[in-house]
Amino acid sequence: MEKWEKVGKPKGSKSKSQGKLNKTEKEAIMKSMTTIDDLPLSKTQSPMFGISQSMNEDVAITEAKPAAKAPKKKAKKPAEPKVQVSKTIEDAMKSEELKSFEAWVKQFQERIPDNQLLCGKEVASYLNLNLLCTEQLTAESAREENYPMSKTSKTISDTLMRSFGKKLRAPVVPLLFKYCLNCMVDCIARDQSAVGYQLCLQALAKNRQQLCLEDYPREKIVEEIINFQNQPKKCFAFMWAIAQTVGLKDPKYAYQIWLSVMLPTLSVKCVSAFSMDFIENLLKEKKTLDVLRVKADQFHTVCQWSFGSSEVVTKAQSSIKKRMEKIYTVFETAMLKYDASKQDYFVYYLNLDDKQPEEISNKLVELAITCLQTDNYCVTYWRDQYLQTIGKTRLFIEYFNSHPDELKKANKRKVFIDTIRSFRNTNEDLVAKSHPVTSKRDFFKIRKFCESCDDHQNDAKSSRCGSLLWTIIVLLIAVGVGVVLYDVNQNKGVWEGCQTEVFLKDSGAIALYHHVVAKVNVIQLQMKDWYEHQFPEYCQQMEEILQPYATKIAALYKTGTEKFVEFSEPLKMKMQPYIKQFREPFDVALKYCIQYSLELTDVMITGFTDFSKYLLQLIKRGNSQLEIMMAKDFDWTQLRQDTIKVCQTTTIKVSKFVTDLPHEIPRIATMVYESVITYVNQLRQSS
Numbered sequence: 001m002e003k004w005e006k007v008g009k010p011k012g013s014k015s016k017s018q019g020k021l022n023k024t025e026k027e028a029i030m031k032s033m034t035t036i037d038d039l040p041l042s043k044t045q046s047p048m049f050g051i052s053q054s055m056n057e058d059v060a061i062t063e064a065k066p067a068a069k070a071p072k073k074k075a076k077k078p079a080e081p082k083v084q085v086s087k088t089i090e091d092a093m094k095s096e097e098l099k100s101f102e103a104w105v106k107q108f109q110e111r112i113p114d115n116q117l118l119c120g121k122e123v124a125s126y127l128n129l130n131l132l133c134t135e136q137l138t139a140e141s142a143r144e145e146n147y148p149m150s151k152t153s154k155t156i157s158d159t160l161m162r163s164f165g166k167k168l169r170a171p172v173v174p175l176l177f178k179y180c181l182n183c184m185v186d187c188i189a190r191d192q193s194a195v196g197y198q199l200c201l202q203a204l205a206k207n208r209q210q211l212c213l214e215d216y217p218r219e220k221i222v223e224e225i226i227n228f229q230n231q232p233k234k235c236f237a238f239m240w241a242i243a244q245t246v247g248l249k250d251p252k253y254a255y256q257i258w259l260s261v262m263l264p265t266l267s268v269k270c271v272s273a274f275s276m277d278f279i280e281n282l283l284k285e286k287k288t289l290d291v292l293r294v295k296a297d298q299f300h301t302v303c304q305w306s307f308g309s310s311e312v313v314t315k316a317q318s319s320i321k322k323r324m325e326k327i328y329t330v331f332e333t334a335m336l337k338y339d340a341s342k343q344d345y346f347v348y349y350l351n352l353d354d355k356q357p358e359e360i361s362n363k364l365v366e367l368a369i370t371c372l373q374t375d376n377y378c379v380t381y382w383r384d385q386y387l388q389t390i391g392k393t394r395l396f397i398e399y400f401n402s403h404p405d406e407l408k409k410a411n412k413r414k415v416f417i418d419t420i421r422s423f424r425n426t427n428e429d430l431v432a433k434s435h436p437v438t439s440k441r442d443f444f445k446i447r448k449f450c451e452s453c454d455d456h457q458n459d460a461k462s463s464r465c466g467s468l469l470w471t472i473i474v475l476l477i478a479v480g481v482g483v484v485l486y487d488v489n490q491n492k493g494v495w496e497g498c499q500t501e502v503f504l505k506d507s508g509a510i511a512l513y514h515h516v517v518a519k520v521n522v523i524q525l526q527m528k529d530w531y532e533h534q535f536p537e538y539c540q541q542m543e544e545i546l547q548p549y550a551t552k553i554a555a556l557y558k559t560g561t562e563k564f565v566e567f568s569e570p571l572k573m574k575m576q577p578y579i580k581q582f583r584e585p586f587d588v589a590l591k592y593c594i595q596y597s598l599e600l601t602d603v604m605i606t607g608f609t610d611f612s613k614y615l616l617q618l619i620k621r622g623n624s625q626l627e628i629m630m631a632k633d634f635d636w637t638q639l640r641q642d643t644i645k646v647c648q649t650t651t652i653k654v655s656k657f658v659t660d661l662p663h664e665i666p667r668i669a670t671m672v673y674e675s676v677i678t679y680v681n682q683l684r685q686s687s
Contacts, residue, residue: 116169121179142274148198173204184237184241185237188237205241235270239271251288262279266305267317299331300364345368372396380415386423417457421457
């Protein structure tokens with residue numbers, strides 16, 4: 001202890017028990033201490049200690065010269081045996097390890113019967129390790145049925161089907177499938193054979209299809225495929241493995257996988273053709289179309305591929321686009337087939353971003369209108385979300401304006417009429433409150449459309465009432481004529497003595513008729529006498545009075561024309577160069593006159609045709625109304641009320657017209673003035 005204290009004390013410190021050390025003792029202590037040269041020399045030293053790599057090499061050479069010759073004396077390692085790799089799967093199946101594959105699997109399963117996951121992993125690893133070949137999964141080989149299982153021996157395929165069959169517990173299946181999938185992808189990334197893992201994936205997918213991807217979110221699968229797109233072999237093998245989990249036995253699940261996994265990755269070049277082959281083969285079975293269900297976002301993606309501009313897609317994607325156009329109608333039919341899918345699509349479209357390409361936007365609007373025409377929920381939802389969907393409402397209105405047949409079809413539904421009327425009331429409230437939305441251009445178009453639709457509905461109601469009144473009048477005349485003809489027929493075809501003649505005679509109608517006829521005859525005789533006797537006298541008197549004036553006017557006309565010709569002759573010579581300039585505006589004006597005359601003729605012909613059709617409809621309605629009125633349960637009270645309403649409506653409209661006429665005259669005059677100014681400007685430009 002004393003010695004340690006002496007050695008450890010700093011220089012210059014004094015010990016009480018011993019005096020100061022001399023020079024000899026200090027040298028002895030220093031020689032007994034271990035130096036850095038006695039420590040084992042490291043081959044490399046960290047640059048953190050201020051020693052560079054070149055210095056390490058120098059130290060190693062200078063300090064350990066005897067060890068420099070050591071590598072030459074080391075014995076060479078024995079060469080590892082070369083692994084034999086076959087060209088095809090059939091040749092690889094001839095190896096000794098695979099001939100005893102069934103026995104090895106049984107032995108291993110007996111060793112750990114309770115751990116199915118570990119057993120499955122070992123079987124897959126053992127098979128992939130011993131099944132070595134240069135044959136790889138490609139787009140051409142993937143088209144072969146049951147590839148690569150069809151290339152294996154019956155013993156190995158049966159063993160795999162038993163090992164990965166229905167005895168596997170449900171929780172084990174997705175874990176084992178994901179393990180084989182990841183191992184296959186890793187082997188392909190290292191350019192190694194992955195046929196063994198592919199066979200195990202196939203066996204798992206055939207036996208337990210829907211369980212394979214149970215714990216694998218579809219979004220995660222899509223993300224993996226997009227991440228692998230720069231490694232085509234790896235990406236294609238991954239997609240092929242996902243496709244093995246579906247089949248024609250369950251087409252509904254197959255459609256779900258294609259719509260949720262393959263459709264979002266159609267832009268990936270290495271898997272797009274495979275995905276299209278998959279859906280085309282699935283659609284060939286027409287029985288599977290009944291189970292096809294399409295979500296709104298998925299259908300939107302289909303529309304983007306089918307109706308997107310060809311200038312945007314690449315050359316590789318153009319073929320995919322053409323193939324999608326051929327099968328588009330299948331997805332549209334599936335979407336419009338069920339009310340739930342239509343409602344889902346309509347809600348999705350109203351909340352969709354307005355910035356869509358024109359071709360796609362037109363198609364989406366057309367489908368949304370179809371939903372409005374066939375589903376009341378869509379109309380109700382549109383009405384509830386009106387203020388939040390002003391832009392979409394404007395697109396609907398533009399579609400209705402360009403397709404009058406669709407608007408006419410929509411106006412037949414009460415829910416649509418009520419919705420438009422609700423929009424109009426909402427618009428009036430917003431204008432009264434000076435809401436910011438009223439300053440938008442879309443709002444102005446919507447307001448104008450709603451007002452025109454509502455007014456059209458009111459006019460239609462009034463026209464229906466007016467047509468009912470005319471129908472009633474025609475029916476009354478027809479009934480009266482029918483009653484008279486029936487009465488005459490009952491009187492053996494003789495007018496005198498029939499009940500109608502007796503009734504009219506007793507009421508004084510016949511006497512009044514004869515009195516009117518006598519008055520008309522007297523007036524006719526008086527007119528004839530005046531024409532024969534007095535009219536020539538008046539003509540002679542007029543001739544005597546007007547003859548001097550006519551002679552004077554003729555002389556003035558002759559003199560005036562002569563003077564005009566004499567005056568205009570030199571003016572004509574001066575204006576000759578300018579005639580061509582004035583001729584073009586004259587031709588334009590003449591062209592407009594002819595055009596407007598033809599249009600006016602078309603309008604008149606159309607009006608006459610419509611009027612003829614209207615008369616025919618009145619006759620038909622009169623016939624049907626006559627049959628109704630002949631029934632015993634006809635309500636004459638309702639007829640009287642309808643007639644009163646028609647009269648009241650007509651009176652209101654006439655009074656409104658008379659009231660608005662003074663206000664309309666200035667507006668019409670302004671329109672005429674603007675038209676004249678426009679025409680004059682056109683003449684000036686053309687000249």
